[in-house]
Amino acid sequence: MLSLMVGCAGLQRDHILTGLPSGCPSQNADALLAEQNQLGPLSDTHALLCAVNVLRGTQDPAVRRTALGSRLCLHLAEREANQEKREKFAAEGVDFAETALAQGGGQDGAVHYYLAANLGLAVREHITLAMENLGRLEREMKQALALSPDIDDGGPLRLLGALYLKAPPWPGGIGDLDKALELLEKAVKEHPGHPINHLFYAQALWEEDDEANLSQVKAELALGEKLLAEGNWGYNKEAWQKEFAMFVQELGEAELSRR
Amino acid sequence: MRKICLIIASLLAPIAAGAAPNPEMIVVCYPGGAVNAKDANGAMNSMLRVVERVGQWQANSFNSVFITKPDECRKQMAEKNPKFAITSLGLYLELRSQHNLVPVVQPRIKGRTSERYRVMVQKDKYKSLDELKGKTLGGTVLEEPAFIGRIVFAGKYDPASFFVLKPFNQAIRALRALDKGELDAVIVNEQQFGALGSLHREKPLEAVFESGEIPLMGVVANSAITTAEERARFGKALEGMCTDAEGKKLCELFGVESFVNVDAAVFEPMVKLWTEGK
Numbered sequence: 001m002l003s004l005m006v007g008c009a010g011l012q013r014d015h016i017l018t019g020l021p022s023g024c025p026s027q028n029a030d031a032l033l034a035e036q037n038q039l040g041p042l043s044d045t046h047a048l049l050c051a052v053n054v055l056r057g058t059q060d061p062a063v064r065r066t067a068l069g070s071r072l073c074l075h076l077a078e079r080e081a082n083q084e085k086r087e088k089f090a091a092e093g094v095d096f097a098e099t100a101l102a103q104g105g106g107q108d109g110a111v112h113y114y115l116a117a118n119l120g121l122a123v124r125e126h127i128t129l130a131m132e133n134l135g136r137l138e139r140e141m142k143q144a145l146a147l148s149p150d151i152d153d154g155g156p157l158r159l160l161g162a163l164y165l166k167a168p169p170w171p172g173g174i175g176d177l178d179k180a181l182e183l184l185e186k187a188v189k190e191h192p193g194h195p196i197n198h199l200f201y202a203q204a205l206w207e208e209d210d211e212a213n214l215s216q217v218k219a220e221l222a223l224g225e226k227l228l229a230e231g232n233w234g235y236n237k238e239a240w241q242k243e244f245a246m247f248v249q250e251l252g253e254a255e256l257s258r259r
Numbered sequence: 260m261r262k263i264c265l266i267i268a269s270l271l272a273p274i275a276a277g278a279a280p281n282p283e284m285i286v287v288c289y290p291g292g293a294v295n296a297k298d299a300n301g302a303m304n305s306m307l308r309v310v311e312r313v314g315q316w317q318a319n320s321f322n323s324v325f326i327t328k329p330d331e332c333r334k335q336m337a338e339k340n341p342k343f344a345i346t347s348l349g350l351y352l353e354l355r356s357q358h359n360l361v362p363v364v365q366p367r368i369k370g371r372t373s374e375r376y377r378v379m380v381q382k383d384k385y386k387s388l389d390e391l392k393g394k395t396l397g398g399t400v401l402e403e404p405a406f407i408g409r410i411v412f413a414g415k416y417d418p419a420s421f422f423v424l425k426p427f428n429q430a431i432r433a434l435r436a437l438d439k440g441e442l443d444a445v446i447v448n449e450q451q452f453g454a455l456g457s458l459h460r461e462k463p464l465e466a467v468f469e470s471g472e473i474p475l476m477g478v479v480a481n482s483a484i485t486t487a488e489e490r491a492r493f494g495k496a497l498e499g500m501c502t503d504a505e506g507k508k509l510c511e512l513f514g515v516e517s518f519v520n521v522d523a524a525v526f527e528p529m530v531k532l533w534t535e536g537k
Contacts, residue, residue: 128508128509169431170457170458171450171454172450176431178431178432178435207428
């Protein structure tokens with residue numbers, strides 16, 4: 001309850017989609033909820049926009065307390081190249097999740113998970129916003145981990161691990177490489193099929209700045225790249241390829257500078 | 260010190276689009292930091308508008324290169340020959356003659372523009388620094404052993420030969436290792452020392468060594484290629500940072516109360532110690 005009252009500092013609350021996207025099929029929220037597993041990274045953007053629009057209009061508490069709207073906004077945000085639009089989708093995803101919490105969805109780990117994922121996307125390019133929201137991010141991810149550790153192929157482990165990896169470390173922030181390594185190793189072991197689990201674990205091992213880790217870093221990276229290349233990751237694939245490419249470049253530059 | 264460097268660095272950062280015709284390169288040296296250049300640049304970009312407005316510069320007048328390895332910093336200082344730089348105190352002392360460096364501003368934190376370093380051990384395990392001869396010493400500030408030896412230990416101990424040094428890129432990891440008995444001692448700066456109470460520990464710690472007052476380092480300028488006016492303008496912009504509406508928010512975020520004009524005399528004892536230690 002406290003987290004609801006605290007809210008998310010400084011997010012853009014003006015959503016970018018106010019009208020009905022053209023050509024949407026006739027849908028209602030109940031039907032969307034029943035078929036929600038068909039909506040995901042493989043769905044085309046138009047289908048997601050139509051679904052989000054339906055969810056915006058529903059007053060059905062059984063729908064509003066779920067993570068569906070937040071999850072769909074995350075899919076839209078992750079595939080959006082324009083930063084402003086991406087942040088607005090993510091901010092709307094936070095709104096959906098906060099509504100779900102207000103409607104009694106607090107025991108659903110997915111609500112906390114998609115709230116945190118959207119919030120992270122919405123603030124990551126803004127240092128003051130990111131710092132102001134670190135505590136909220138950590139709390140939501142911890143709740144997601146406690147309630148639903150396995151959703152999205154170990155998403156709560158992956159996200160919380162990444163948060164501890166990327167955040168400023170003690171004493172200035174909550175960043176903690178030991179915690180990051182523990183969570184991301186667990187993500188890799190328990191959900192070995194997700195490419196980003198391997199990428200983040202490789203990044204955490206690399207952060208240890210220990211030559212002895214280099215072969216494991218490369219092995220995790222190679223495994224993640226293989227999974228990404230061979231899997232059907234839909235619209236996520238391009239964005240994830242960029243993440244991998246950036247780390248490969250960082251690794252290459254570091255190795256060159258050591259020679 | 261990490262966050263101080265980051266905020267100062269952030270003030271001078273570029274943003275990718277629409278750079279001024281000839282942006283001035285700022286070399287940002289941050290030895291031992293657990294922040295990578297990409298993260299640092301992200302932080303810097305957010306702060307640029309503030310400093311441009313406060314300093315009344317054309318947008319994107321500065322560019323920067325962010326470095327965490329001392330050797331790379333020396334190389335970049337030589338190659339770029341920057342007008343302004345952000346360095347650790349150790350690198351300033353080492354490079355000051357070669358690059359005609361003069362301090363321009365210092366950060367003020369909790370009313371102070373200086374700090375003390377301390378060597379922490381498990382309580383009652385060691386009585387003095389001398390008892391730590393040949394023992395392991397960890398910490399985030401060990402990337403610059405010459406600075407630790409000449410300035411922090413005032414030339415009385417050579418850390419590289421006296422201790423077995425175990426550099427860490429996160430202080431919390433070094434302190435955990437100390438708590439577990441995997442390290443004999445950890446050297447901490449003022450910020451880390453002040454936050455020890457927030458850490459869960461099995462065993463109480465105590466300081467077996469406390470340094471003298473050591474000035475916090477901020478921005479330095481090459482006095483051979485900057486005018487007094489340029490340095491004053493730069494300093495003024497930074498001094499105004501924490502009273503600007505948006506800049507204040509950023510300063511608060513990083514725990515910096517203000518940036519203050521440097522009294523050069525503050526650094527003279529450091530220069531003396533450094534020179535004597537050669």
